[in-house]
Amino acid sequence: MITYFKNYIPKKREPIWIKFWEKNKIFKFETKSQKSVFSIDTPPPYVSAEHLHVGHVMSYSQAEFIAHFMRMRGYNVFYPMGFDDNGLPTERFVEKKYQIDKSKISRKEFTKLCLRETKIGAKIYKKLWQRLGISVDWSKIYSTINPLCQKIAQWSFIDLYKKGLIERREEPIYWCVSCQTSLSQADLEDKEEKSYLNFIEFKIAGTNQFLSIATTRPELLPACVAVFFHPNDQRYQNLKKEKIEVPIFNQKVPILTDESVDPNFGTGLMMVCTWGDNDDILKWKKHNLATRSLFNQDGKLNRLAGPYQGLTIQEAREKILKDLEKIGLLKKKEEIIHTLNVHDRCGTPVEFIQTKQWFIKILNRKDELLKRGGELKWYPKTMKIKYDDWIKSLKWDWNISRQRYYGVPFPVWYCKNCNEIILPKERDLPVDPREEKPKIKKCPKCFSSEFISEGDVMDTWMTSSMTPVIISALVNKSKFNPKKPPKQLYPTSLRPQAFEIIRTWLFYTVLKSHYHHNLLPFQDVMISGHGLDPKGKKISKRLGNYIDPQKIIDQYGADALRYWTTSATLGENLKYSEEEVKMGKRTIIKLWNASRFVIMHLKKFKPATKSTEKMEPMDQWILNELYDTTKQATKYLENYEYSKARNVIEKFFWRDFADNYLEFVKYRLYGYKQGSTEAAKKTLYLVLLNILKFYAPFLPFITEEIYQSFFRNFEKKKSIHLCQWPELEEGCKINKKLKEEFEKILKIVEEIRKYKSKGKISLATEIEEFRVPFDVNLKMHKEFLQKTFKIKKIIREN
Numbered sequence: 096m097i098t099y100f101k102n103y104i105p106k107k108r109e110p111i112w113i114k115f116w117e118k119n120k121i122f123k124f125e126t127k128s129q130k131s132v133f134s135i136d137t138p139p140p141y142v143s144a145e146h147l148h149v150g151h152v153m154s155y156s157q158a159e160f161i162a163h164f165m166r167m168r169g170y171n172v173f174y175p176m177g178f179d180d181n182g183l184p185t186e187r188f189v190e191k192k193y194q195i196d197k198s199k200i201s202r203k204e205f206t207k208l209c210l211r212e213t214k215i216g217a218k219i220y221k222k223l224w225q226r227l228g229i230s231v232d233w234s235k236i237y238s239t240i241n242p243l244c245q246k247i248a249q250w251s252f253i254d255l256y257k258k259g260l261i262e263r264r265e266e267p268i269y270w271c272v273s274c275q276t277s278l279s280q281a282d283l284e285d286k287e288e289k290s291y292l293n294f295i296e297f298k299i300a301g302t303n304q305f306l307s308i309a310t311t312r313p314e315l316l317p318a319c320v321a322v323f324f325h326p327n328d329q330r331y332q333n334l335k336k337e338k339i340e341v342p343i344f345n346q347k348v349p350i351l352t353d354e355s356v357d358p359n360f361g362t363g364l365m366m367v368c369t370w371g372d373n374d375d376i377l378k379w380k381k382h383n384l385a386t387r388s389l390f391n392q393d394g395k396l397n398r399l400a401g402p403y404q405g406l407t408i409q410e411a412r413e414k415i416l417k418d419l420e421k422i423g424l425l426k427k428k429e430e431i432i433h434t435l436n437v438h439d440r441c442g443t444p445v446e447f448i449q450t451k452q453w454f455i456k457i458l459n460r461k462d463e464l465l466k467r468g469g470e471l472k473w474y475p476k477t478m479k480i481k482y483d484d485w486i487k488s489l490k491w492d493w494n495i496s497r498q499r500y501y502g503v504p505f506p507v508w509y510c511k512n513c514n515e516i517i518l519p520k521e522r523d524l525p526v527d528p529r530e531e532k533p534k535i536k537k538c539p540k541c542f543s544s545e546f547i548s549e550g551d552v553m554d555t556w557m558t559s560s561m562t563p564v565i566i567s568a569l570v571n572k573s574k575f576n577p578k579k580p581p582k583q584l585y586p587t588s589l590r591p592q593a594f595e596i597i598r599t600w601l602f603y604t605v606l607k608s609h610y611h612h613n614l615l616p617f618q619d620v621m622i623s624g625h626g627l628d629p630k631g632k633k634i635s636k637r638l639g640n641y642i643d644p645q646k647i648i649d650q651y652g653a654d655a656l657r658y659w660t661t662s663a664t665l666g667e668n669l670k671y672s673e674e675e676v677k678m679g680k681r682t683i684i685k686l687w688n689a690s691r692f693v694i695m696h697l698k699k700f701k702p703a704t705k706s707t708e709k710m711e712p713m714d715q716w717i718l719n720e721l722y723d724t725t726k727q728a729t730k731y732l733e734n735y736e737y738s739k740a741r742n743v744i745e746k747f748f749w750r751d752f753a754d755n756y757l758e759f760v761k762y763r764l765y766g767y768k769q770g771s772t773e774a775a776k777k778t779l780y781l782v783l784l785n786i787l788k789f790y791a792p793f794l795p796f797i798t799e800e801i802y803q804s805f806f807r808n809f810e811k812k813k814s815i816h817l818c819q820w821p822e823l824e825e826g827c828k829i830n831k832k833l834k835e836e837f838e839k840i841l842k843i844v845e846e847i848r849k850y851k852s853k854g855k856i857s858l859a860t861e862i863e864e865f866r867v868p869f870d871v872n873l874k875m876h877k878e879f880l881q882k883t884f885k886i887k888k889i890i891r892e893n
Contacts, residue, residue, distance in 0.1 A: 105652025139177030142216025150626030163792030180213030182555025272394025309361025502552030
């Protein structure tokens with residue numbers, strides 16, 4: 096019995112319930128159940144993180160609240176867990192940890208290190224998730240690099256290729272000179288930095304006239320292929336069909352017009368190079384300009400740079416500006432704030448390099464994808480704007496090629512003679528063309544028997560965008576067909592995720608599901624924010640504001656840390672607050688002490704026994720508040736507004752139940768009147784049990800402890816997390832009149848407490864008289880006020 100323990104010590108008791116849940120498979124998906132399924136497409140976290148912080152805890156706790164709630168609503172909850180151990184973040188982590196030069200290590204050796212580290216990372220995640228009580232079905236897990244995921248990702252590639260939605264082409268693409276790989280538009284972030292607008296003198300060919308052109312990228316002078324002005328700019332009308340000489344490098348390039356040139360920027364003349372930005376590429380394509388590719392893949396300038404060959408971009412910029420100044424062609428410099436595109440993984444400014452890449456077509460399907468976004472249920476609704484804005488801003492198809500060692504290989508060979516594309520049969524997936532030969536002996540086009548394997552790997556989002564399909568395969572892998580995922584699991588019910596990956600994970604998943612199955616991948620989208628440090632900064636080891644959740648759990652318990660995460664509003668960031676964690680700890684202690692008191696008085700009580708005792712007004716009031724709380728909390732959780740649900744539960748538990756009803760009912764528990772005592776016990780049992788159910792999704796450990804110590808004897812469910820969520824009785828209506836009347840009573844209670852406190856009178860000390868300053872039905876409530884607060888006489892003031 097719970098009364099045997101004076102204090103609840105989370106550090107000792109929480110591990111017991113972790114083992115209990117695992118041993119009894121409390122959170123296991125029931126494959127043969129006839130219940131309706133509620134499935135969650137959980138974000139697979141990168142396992143390359145050496146340390147997990149409270150931001151991770153916040154993100155993953157929120158889906159967990161919904162999993163508990165839906166389980167208690169009677170759904171067969173499918174809550175698997177994935178680990179994203181594929182792609183660039185893992186590579187960079189391994190390179191940094193082992194200080195690896197990949198030019199001195201084989202692909203096979205490097206991949207082994209990546210796989211070893213991902214196994215370590217997965218164990219770290221699992222340990223923390225279990226300590227937090229995350230109710231994942233640990234028999235249903237995947238990693239994005241395992242054979243199943245590789246098979247599905249490669250099937251996705253082949254299916255899209257057959258449908259004409261993928262093509263290989265050579266064109267300028269975003270390139271990270273640090274990671275030395277191509278990127279997609281979604282891999283970029285904007286970064287503002289101080290820069291200079293340099294006004295450089297160009298000579299009009301065949302004359303002694305000079306024109307000033309403003310640029311932030313003087314290092315691109317060797318790649319200049321044209322100069323443009325707006326066709327209506329009267330200053331330069333005489334320059335049409337003229338040529339201009341590029342300073343230092345002396346190539347003569349045409350002067351052309353284009354309506355996209357801003358005549359108010361700089362001098363109104365625009366230098367176009369191959370390639371500095373998107374505008375360069377658009378004009379290069381539109382006007383069929385020459386190509387002068389300047390950068391090597393490592394970001395150093397090639398032979399076109401002449402004396403600057405071999406310099407880095409920054410080195411070349413500084414040297415060229417000095418040389419221009421020496422020869423008097425640098426007219427002036429203006430300091431500006433410049434917005435750069437940087438790689439979101441390493442922060443390096445991206446460049447454009449022309450190579451052959453695989454692309455998934457997007458630009459000609461934007462309207463379809465916008466329509467799909469409108470069919471989703473967004474929580475909160477405002478987040479749909481981010482999805483729409485992203486699609487409208489897209490300028491490129493999705494580049495899915497990555498020039499890295501570690502990742503899912505493209506299932507592609509090329510005929511060495513005619514370059515014909517050779518694909519494997521779907522039944523043979525997964526394949527690694529770098530290690531295997533195609534099963535066909537000869538090219539079907541030219542009959543050559545020599546083949547070349549594709550050396551690139553796929554963008555990690557090629558796999559992650561298939562997570563709804565991947566998790567639907569976990570139930571019956573042997574019979575799984577990605578063309579026809581099981582209807583009970585696909586589309587999934589809920590996609591929980593952070594807002595910054597709407598442009599990647601969410602968008603790409605919607606795109607893939609639309610292209611492959613002509614379906615939405617999930618019904619609801621629940622968007623969370625980030626966990627921040629107490630000052631509102633993003634948490635990172637580099638900034639020194641790393642907050643270790645393990646230490647918080649050791650000090651306060653997992654429930655207390657989970658309590659902090661319930662403070663988050665959908666779609667909003669949340670600062671870490673130790674005060675909120677402490678408040679969670681106080682809530683746990685209050686639950687424990689209130690439960691000890693109640694259970695102490697319910698030792699011989701049998702809740703199943705039918706009783707005819709008439710409820711007193713205070714019982715009717717607390718049950719009325721219980722029904723109202725049930726209605727509100729249920730509605731909020733159905734809309735994934737867990738913070739609002741917690742707030743109404745909190746008010747009911749602290750104010751209505753603990754602070755008031757328990758005090759009101761005490762005199763009835765000590766032999767007041769038999770019928771009244773039984774009615775009080777019946778009410779206490781019902782209300783406390785439902786309070787535990789309310790808190791169960793948020794505070795799974797303490798609620799399980801109290802339930803197992805007493806309520807399981809009567810409720811018979813193996814765990815509180817398998818109990819039914821509180822429900823309103825059919826036809827039940829909230830008694831608003833009773834609610835309003837008791838609000839007045841609670842004001843009287845507050846005045847009595849203030850009166851005694853001001854007079855330094857103990858609540859247990861009897862006073863002669865108290866005058867009520869409110870218009871209230873004292874006849875009905877006078878007796879319990881007198882007995883509760885030890886007052887001989889209560890009268891109402893005129």
